[in-house]
Amino acid sequence: MKLHDFQLIREKIERNEELSADAVTFIQNELHDLLNSFLNGGFSGKGFILYPLIKDVSAENRKRLSNIIFLLSHIDSKRFSHLKLNKNISRAKLAEALCHIYKNFEFGGKAVSSKNKKPVKDFLLEDYRREDWDYLKPIESIKEAAESHIKEYALGFYIHGSFATNDYIKGWSDVDTMLVLKESAFDDSKNLLRISDVLYSLRKEYLHIDALQHHGTMVITEYDLDFYPETFLPVDALSCSKSLLGHDKSIRFRIRNSQQDAFSKLSWINSYFNGLDEKKLKNPYEMKFAVSLITLFPSLYLQAKGKSVYKKYSFAIAEKDFSDSEWKAVKHAESIRGNWKLDGAVPFLKLMSKINPVPAYLLNSRYLGMAKAINESIDKKLIINGMRGLMQKAMQKLKAEK
Secondary structure, three states, X not given: OHHXXXXXXXXXXXXXXXXXXXXXXXXXXXHHHHHXXXXXXXXXXXXXXXXXXXXXXXHHHHHHHHHHHHHHHHHOHHHHOOOOOOOOOOHHHHHHHHHHHHHHOOOOOOOOEEEEEOOOOEOOHHHOOHHHHHHHHHHHHHHHHHHHHHHHHEEEEEEEOHHHHOOOOOOOOOOEEEEEEOHHHHXXXXXXXXXXXXXXXXXXXXXXXXXXXXXXXXXXXXXXXXXXXXXXXXXXXXXXXXXXXXXXXXXXXXXXXXHHHXXXXXXXXXXXXXXXXXXXXXXXXXXXXXXXXXXXXXHHHHHHOOOOOOHHHHHHHHHOOOOOOOOHHHHHHHHHHHHOOOOOOOHHHHHHHOOOHHHHHHHHHHOOOHHHHOOOOOOHHXXXXXXXXXXXXXXXXXXXXX
């Protein structure tokens, strides 16, 4: 969908048409994805396998940067036309390009509302069940690393979702974190390289809690706050978070309209389920990914309608728009979360993850423990066909409301 968006914008440039606000939001979203990928690794397949011997840049991230530079050079040639993209661009050069773009790109636009995230409580093991302290120790390790290596660059660093609200499900819940980078973090490209090393190393802590976790640390920037799309994360969710840095402060968000962003994400989910088959769902990693997309659907659907709702409250609200039969796949996904049985990473992979986290968790999630991970009670046909029907109905409703 994003490639389609880029092609539409490029056609406007070729026709010498004036670029709309869509180009700005496209660049912001692409920058967000590029920065998040880069700071959480963003290596090629070879780089992930041979880290730390090789730290390179994936072909996908080179393409993202190329598209961003192309658009920026047409929007403001004085500031961006000098940016050159080498086919074998190094991580150091990519960090330099990111710093230049973030410091010179105009994020400002028309905000539709403003929200304040008030200071939140610190994450403390003492607030959780004592018998879970060993299980939650990796989050303590994330907190310690943040205090030691990230604090100077951060406006805030938060754990949100079920581990913040203390309603996590062992064996299912993943660790959701958000880092808000200060503008000053982009004063020197070496800052981004340091942050990247820290965030990539932290992925082993995520692995220890959820062997199937498919993401690292979410990152937004202080630049995003004046033109913030709640498709990144609803501010209400952040308001229910806990701080991993201590002495948290209030943060003001100027919210932009992100209905089209949500619609684009739903279009991608629609394509995913249309291309999904039961063979893929024999893989525990793919199974959990599919179920996670189903549970994300209600909040994205509401955002596409112009309503930003904390994920845990979105189910009851979105369900009202659909029949019981149409909503059946979502109900099934919710039951899977409660019955999911998967042991943590095996000892060898825990040791391996200290050196190189991503191959360790890929081995663990894709191959080991497969029999334990896939419960025979999971209705794969309902997941696939149910979501195809639900997505078709949702897309029809959203298009009719435009």
